[in-house]
Amino acid sequence: MVNYQPPLIGIVGKTNVGKSTLFSAMTLASVEISNRPFTTIDPNKGIGYVRTRCPHVDFSLPKCDPRTGYCIKGNRFIPVELMDVAGLIPGAHMGRGLGNKFMDDLRKADAFLLVVDASGSTDENGNPVPPGTNDPVKEVKDILYEIDMWMARIVSSDWGKFSVSVETSRKDFLEALFEKVSGLSVKRSAVAEALERSGLSGKRPSSWSKEDFFSFASELRKASKPHVIVANKADLQSSKENIKRLKQAFPDSMVFPTSAEAELALRKAAKAGVIEYVPGDAEFKILDQSKLSRPQLSALKYIQERVLSENRGTGVQQSLNSLVFDVLRKIAVFPVEDPVKLTDKEGRVLPDALLVDGGSSPKAVAGLVHSDLEKGFLYAIDARTKQRLGADSQLSNGAVIKIVSSI
Numbered sequence: 001m002v003n004y005q006p007p008l009i010g011i012v013g014k015t016n017v018g019k020s021t022l023f024s025a026m027t028l029a030s031v032e033i034s035n036r037p038f039t040t041i042d043p044n045k046g047i048g049y050v051r052t053r054c055p056h057v058d059f060s061l062p063k064c065d066p067r068t069g070y071c072i073k074g075n076r077f078i079p080v081e082l083m084d085v086a087g088l089i090p091g092a093h094m095g096r097g098l099g100n101k102f103m104d105d106l107r108k109a110d111a112f113l114l115v116v117d118a119s120g121s122t123d124e125n126g127n128p129v130p131p132g133t134n135d136p137v138k139e140v141k142d143i144l145y146e147i148d149m150w151m152a153r154i155v156s157s158d159w160g161k162f163s164v165s166v167e168t169s170r171k172d173f174l175e176a177l178f179e180k181v182s183g184l185s186v187k188r189s190a191v192a193e194a195l196e197r198s199g200l201s202g203k204r205p206s207s208w209s210k211e212d213f214f215s216f217a218s219e220l221r222k223a224s225k226p227h228v229i230v231a232n233k234a235d236l237q238s239s240k241e242n243i244k245r246l247k248q249a250f251p252d253s254m255v256f257p258t259s260a261e262a263e264l265a266l267r268k269a270a271k272a273g274v275i276e277y278v279p280g281d282a283e284f285k286i287l288d289q290s291k292l293s294r295p296q297l298s299a300l301k302y303i304q305e306r307v308l309s310e311n312r313g314t315g316v317q318q319s320l321n322s323l324v325f326d327v328l329r330k331i332a333v334f335p336v337e338d339p340v341k342l343t344d345k346e347g348r349v350l351p352d353a354l355l356v357d358g359g360s361s362p363k364a365v366a367g368l369v370h371s372d373l374e375k376g377f378l379y380a381i382d383a384r385t386k387q388r389l390g391a392d393s394q395l396s397n398g399a400v401i402k403i404v405s406s407i
């Protein structure tokens, strides 16, 4: 998989809302978590997983042998990169808190998990306050504003020199602007869309105002760094009403009631072998009651009743899955050497799972596996239908393919 890069997901939000708890629940990495602002300073990087049905079930195979990720009870968990950064607070772009420069670590992010404290138990600076005090709707607006200001700073840096060079050399403005923001890993089409939507495509670059930079950055963010809203601390009573309000206030964003803390507890208990729990499920099974203390048992009961049953899961797996599959529109594709046994050369069953853009062609997938496979691409075989697929056919989620190449 020499040319394959899993999606990079950034975890952003105000300070002290549960970003690192969410990161830890998704990666099982131990990171610092505490109820005070600015616990995280340097970014945490790790691997999380999206969940999808494993093709080995459809082929009635007893199991698969993932090279990366894992498979539990027919659910394949496919790696994505995660990054948890410091918190943003209002005024971060003017240097408040830890500022917004640390967001540069997320330049290459494909999408964001935007975490808010849905219970309203932290004020705008992340200090603990009684639940229900803070307004998470305003919190989302504040965060989006700070992200836009961060992007506006990147776009506007060295603008004087840039605009003179574009205007005197008669370079294509879109092309030049695309190159200028290339560090943000955005597509050319996103830059074009943002220019159009902000009404700036015909304006002379040297006459762009502060407001122009902001509206362009805001449109560029919408076109290139989509998000879902993780309404965290949903286990607290005061979250209920706020989650309804969040859904109403942001009809274009998906909002997931989430309890990162509950997910972390469940994954740790599953790792310790005391419960059986498949991330994303709405239930778990206690395997060995004798290993659990009374408080642990009552915590698990609380999680079952107040989190899992109420929201059909903790929201952690759901939000990551939705961001990758629904918002980024990725599909899982499983390349194999043997389209009957579904093995690679070493006999491993369904060893690899790639997250690629929905509708990708088999030839494009070949290129991700190895450039030579793409160069010599002849056709692919769909292991489900045993049909030949041409270079430009479109793959769908769960495709298992053998690539036939002349090289």
Ligand SMILES: Nc1nc2c(ncn2[C@@H]2O[C@H](COP(=O)(O)OP(=O)(O)OP(=O)(O)O)[C@@H](O)[C@H]2O)c(=O)[nH]1
Binding pocket: 014, 015, 016, 017, 018, 019, 020, 021, 022, 032, 033, 034, 035, 036, 037, 038, 039, 040, 041, 085, 086, 087, 232, 233, 234, 235, 236, 258, 259, 260, 261, 262
């Ligand atoms: N009730 C409840 N508390 C949570 C949940 N998730 C996190 N917390 C608590 O919120 C506090 C902050 O958690 P962190 O994960 O450190 O938050 P953060 O957003 O990374 O904070 P900074 O790194 O300081 O910006 C801790 O006391 C967590 O235990 C949750 O789902 N429910």
Ligand SMILES: [Mg+2]
Binding pocket: 019, 020, 021, 032, 039, 040, 085, 086
């Ligand atoms: Mg943190």
